[in-house]
Amino acid sequence: MSYASIPLTKNYAGELDAQDELAKYRDEFYLLPSMYLDGNSLGLMSKRAEKSLSDLVQSWKELGIEGWTTGQHPWFFLSEKLGEMSASLVGANPEEVIVTGSTTINLHQMAATFYQPEGKRTKIIATELDFPTDIYALQSHIKLHGLDPDEHLIRVASRDGRLIEEEDIISAMTDEVALVVLPTVLYRSGQLLDIERLTKAAHDKGILIGFDGCHSVGAIPHYFSKWGVDFAYWCNYKYVNAGPGSVGSIYVNRKHFGRTPGLAGWYSSKKDKQFDMEHTLDVCETAGAYQTGTPHMFSLAPLLGSLEMFEEVSVEVLREKSLKLTRYMMDLIEVELTGMGFVIANPQEDERRGGHVSLEHEEAVRICKALKEAGIIPDFRAPNIIRLAPVAFYTTYTEVWESVQILKTIMQEKSYEKFENKRGVVA
Structure with missing residues (x-):
């Protein structure tokens, strides 16, 4: 399902969250102050795991x-x-x-x-x-x-x-x-x-x-x-x-x-x-x-x-929401980040796409640092990839919307330029 033909607004994201049958599981996890889009590297801690x-x-x-x-x-x-x-x-x-x-x-x-x-x-x-x-x-x-x-x-x-x-x-x-x-x-x-x-x-x-x-x-x-x-x-x-x-x-x-x-x-x-x-x-x-x-x-x-x-919750149900989250994120990126040097590197087709969105950009290292400063936790992979993983159990559509808006502001203001173009020991 593509959201390209429907409103890509924060209100619409809120409507999607209101309809989300998995929303109750968000309370099962210890959420961080930052928006967490790195569950493809390390999932958040749940209260049941604790x-x-x-x-x-x-x-x-x-x-x-x-x-x-x-x-x-x-x-x-x-x-x-x-x-x-x-x-x-x-x-x-x-x-x-x-x-x-x-x-x-x-x-x-x-x-x-x-x-x-x-x-x-x-x-x-x-x-x-x-x-x-x-x-x-x-x-x-x-x-x-x-x-x-x-x-x-x-x-x-x-x-x-x-x-x-x-x-x-x-x-x-x-x-x-x-x-x-x-x-x-x-x-x-x-x-x-x-x-x-x-x-x-x-x-x-x-x-x-x-x-x-x-x-x-x-x-x-x-x-x-x-x-x-x-x-x-x-x-x-x-x-x-x-x-x-x-x-x-x-x-x-x-x-x-x-x-x-x-x-x-x-x-x-x-x-x-x-x-x-x-x-x-x-x-x-x-x-x-x-x-x-x-x-x-x-x-x-x-x-x-x-x-x-x-x-x-079956993996099939989680997969359905995951595909919707990543599709929504990709549609937002295509609309909001046009002309800013980003390339969506992951497959567009649902049957060929995993659980994360892969963004290529020549300033990926510095952009990831700027995202962290702005309250979003992404994932960097050499040489030029920003991985963003909205996870079905705990990520909201509103968080997806907000993360793309923050990324847009970072690019417009070029706030990433103040950071060194060098990855951390653990990327």
Whole structure:
């Protein structure tokens, strides 16, 4: 739905807010004095996440070591419980998801397990627009197999520096490819790849395929089991709002159950066998096999509260509002910021757009600093991108309207010019 033909006024934004069925969830979060448009990097803290963290701290205080098997949320089974609660976010069966590790560690686990070069099938496909950690991890596994990353890691090129065409990825799927690892959403431009199409193409050519869901899970519905995706991994601190450094997640299609993980540890064991302390691993026949060591309980805990809200509101409903918010923002930008040097870099089509708006501008660093001074928290990505993420759970249409007006004033007054053209250590 486009708002280009209807009033782009603050009153109209207020009308949209009045009609918003998700508006009540805004009160569930601790809002900042500034307008927060950085939920695609770190989601805001919810009151439920705070409570579930407090509850788990209390269980340690009251139960000591007995907390592993007793209490409201026994620690020994918490990763599995959270995996079951997370399954609907990615369209998976409950046993196909485990909450464990971090994004990069989980990619290392998936690569160690599923990248098994043999014969002439030795190459991995990624893209030149991937988040760097994915590239570093894949390069390291190619090296561990005694191969040259420059030769064996195929980085599919972008035609315009913003987007990746699915046709180009599929064309790279030759009989020399052993594995494909792609983002669900490109972190800079916010492009949503056609996961179903790419999975089918890979499987038609006998190639395993996995996805980095960091910039989509919690904002975009996925149907990994239905599509036959081999594996996926993601963080939970962006759209899932589980807090900084929160534990990540792994999805493994059930057809791979029973496979020995590439990076095994005692938590890879069947739960009832783990404390037998045998030196022969009895591999868990669920996604739980891809755990290694003891879970970080206080990093898991906020996810309990956060996922409660996802049990009440489906990802499909969140996606509907997210698309309306980003469409409204893009329409405002096109009308209010014409001639000011901005380019909307994300796809316009709903089916190709993730959860954030990607704005290119040669003064992106200084504009982001000016936005912060003016009470808006954006996100900068090198070399010239301002990412703005209105999040369905807590961002209002009025905030979207106000943020574009503030950005317009910054550009008209050139107030960004007083700032140094240098990004911070953390951008």
